[in-house]
Amino acid sequence: MNDKELVEKDIFSKVLRAGRRTYFFDVRATKADDYYITITESKKFTEEDGSYHFKKHKIYLYKEDFTSFNEILNEMTNYVINHKGEEVISERHQKDFKKESGIAEYSNSEEPTSTTSNSYTDIDFDDI
Secondary structure (H helix, E strand, C coil): CCHHHHHHCEEEEEEEEECCEEEEEEEEECCCCCEEEEEEEEEEEECCCCCEEEEEEEEEEEHHHHHHHHHHHHHHHHHHHHHHCCCCCCHHHHCCEEEECCEEEECCCCCCCECCCCCCCCCCHHHC
16 A cells, blocks of 8 residues: 555544535544544535535644644533524524525525525435
């Protein structure tokens, strides 16, 4: 096995499907056979012509940062749970896009906006 194959080799993986997003958690090995974690968010975008593409965002997490990362992540998740509860589906999260010409687009604004009526179609992840 060459070095490139070792770097790309997934040691352990988990997938979390969360609505329109999919999160990939992967343990990988460096050239020196040390382990690190990648967390990838993948989100599908559909064009007006029916074609689609995925936008991916990835973070790399190395062992020396695990403790601090875990402490801050726990602090943030506990803060949200303590202030907003543990509800599984956030209505605000589900409305975190705007409708334009029938195409859902991500909106960075604090409030969801809409240029068309608020009629939504339920789509199962498997339909995408």
